[in-house]
Amino acid sequence: MKRFLKYTGLAIVLMVVHTLVVFLGTDNGWWYTPFTKERVPETFIASVQKELHNEFVGNMALGVFKNGQLEAESFHSNDKLVDRNTVFQVASLSKFVSAIGVMKLVQDGKLDLDVPIDQYLTRWHLPKSGFDNSKVTVRRLLSHTAGLTDGLGYAGFESLKDLQSLESSLTKATDADPGSDVRTVVGIEPGIEWRYSGGGFTLLQLIVEEVSGQSFDVYMKTEIFEQLQMTSSFYEWDERFRECVADFYNSDGSKARHRYYTAQAASALYTTLADLEKLFYSLKEDERKQKPLSVQFQKMMWQAQAETLGTPIYGLGTFLYAELENNSFIIGHDGKNNPPLNTAFRYNPLTKDGIILLTTGSTDFATRIASDWVYIHTGKVDALLFKRQLGKMIQTIIIGLVVILVLVISIAFIRKKLKNNDIVSTHQA
Template identity: 55%
Template sequence: MKRFIKYTCVALVLSIVWAIVFINGLLNGWWHNPITKDKDTESFIAAVQQTTKKEFAGNFALAIMKDGVVEKEVFFSHDKPVDRNTIFQVSSLSKFITAVGVMKLVELGKIDLDTPVNQYLKRWQLPPSEFNNDLVTVRRLLSHTAGLTDGLGYNGFENKNSIQTLEASLTKAKDADKSSSGEVRVGIAPNTAWKYSGGGFTLLQLLVEERSGQSFNEFMTSNVFKPLNMQSSTYIVNDSLHSRLCGFYNADKTTAPQHYYTSLAATSLFTTLSDLETFFQIFLIGKNGEPIGRQQIKPETLKLLREGHWSEMGEAIYGLGTMLYLDIENGEDIFGHDGKSSNPAINTAIRINPVTGDGIIVLETGNPDLATRIASDWVFLKTGKVDTLLFSMLVGKSMKIALIGLVVILLVLIGVARWRKKRKLPKIIQ
């Protein structure tokens, strides 16, 4: 029995050591095979082009940013040609741009970040819950810490006439994922956990409309897109822009229809690579001396967007409408947002390094995760570290390695025990 206890203790200690090594390996990319091991832009672009040929992407546009300006652009399509002015629907990357619009409403004095959101709303109110709804604030909605448990995930509607009103969608979204209730309500105590909520941004959409007196798209156009010269960006595509809209694809390479959304703020932004390059640059001082925010958004507002508002395992993961991918230096993080839809397949990503002015923008249709993988590989090659989304992808892919390590530990200990028993050698484990 004593021998068994000793071997069990040794197995436990070795397993803990292996777990530490494994997690350290995940964080440093030991188990990751990037699309290229070369760090220069030309090699990276060549690897991207090879990857897009090997994997299906119905439409693809990429920009590499260097010192705040465009260094390289790449385009690919299976249908009509794609260029920097082709319009893509960007799924949840919409939240990043929406957050800037919400913060503009703060700058205009129409709302306060820490006032209970129900105080601003007349058309719809958060339903009663066992928790204090007054703790649901704009800040917490932007940072996904408001306690909402909707899990949305909007699929949209193939028929434009099926679109719900904002109020009806907030009560029960008809285009919710099957795994989601579709109901926007407080299900956990606010500010006690990070819970990604598409419904929270639909609630912010209603807030913008109520406090501005404009439709959401009108407010974003007049207060964000036009002032920042984002001429092809909109949450609702009109006839004048429709000819530049790229086609949609499913993951099985078949063509897909355009989907329409009530949840504009959360998932329905239509924009171009060119406009997102302009959006990227508002976070930086331009080479021509243009200030941060281009005198349209206050620099302190843009800084607040990327300040950590929730942390996991000691690492900040989310700001106000921004994903925080990797801490770098001077208290800054590589930040941005990704967008993903499975019906139709859309994947988009933007990464911004506010210290160097470098970054990457990827827009694509027809592949569920290609843009995220490419953007995360760019971060990995630039920093030698794994960003938040790449880490989550590697955890699933690397579990086989973790299990193999544990099995090896077990087999070695069993082998040592049998060898000692057979040979009756002196004790080697004290």
């Protein structure tokens, strides 16, 4: 029994050490290799252009910033020419911009972050649940901690005539991605867990309309885009921009159809690299320039509101990609949708460096490039890169645990056999 406990203890210690080393190694990028090590914007972009040859990307618009200034741009197209004024759908990057619109209402005293949202609603209300719906607040909707379990995911509609009303989409989204709960409903206790919710931002869209008395698209244009002179940004489809929109592609490289969204705040923003560059400049701490949010309310968005695995991951409408000094984070958002498109926005508030990348025809090119940009500038694995490596990490841990278990059992067996042989030899002698 004593020997059994000794080897069991050894196995447990080795397993714990192995698991911690693999986890910390993955989290800190000890053995991660980025696609390039180039930090200078022009050479970084040259590396991106090389990377484009390794896979299909239909269109790309890329801007890289250093010390708060645009250093270089790069474009790629498979057919129709793409430039800084080409309009891209940006999928969930919409949430980052939409959150600025919500926070403008908070700044103006028209919304309170911490009161029950039901006091702002007349057109639709959260269905009754087994939890306290009064704990659903604007802060929790913005930070994906409101207990909503929809998991949306909007696939959009191929025709404008198929668009749902906002209220019917919240009740049952007919364009939900496969595997999503089509209902916006409280399914877990609000405030205890970060759970990404497209439905939460669709609910914020309704709140903005109720409080402002305007459609979400009109409100965002008048309160955000016009102030920043983002002249080619909109949420509700505008036929005037038809010829300016980047082509959509399927994963096999064939052309895909345009899609339209009821869930505008969550998924539907159309914008350009030029317009997002103006948004990037507005993030700098300069109260002299006209911009929608004061520095105080901007920084409020970048404070940690939610964690996963003990690590801050989300503020108010923004991912917290990598922790920096003084409780700061690289902030921004990514977007991903079908037909394949992928977008990424990263901003370092300490150095004022950043990257904006818009693509069609790929589900992950923009995120991978932006995550590697974070890694080569900070030496840290950002939140989405860690998530991409999670499967490999778990596999490595499991394989290691099996090897340790087999090794300890083998050692125990061999030592027992050697001891038995010694006993036999002693008796024979």
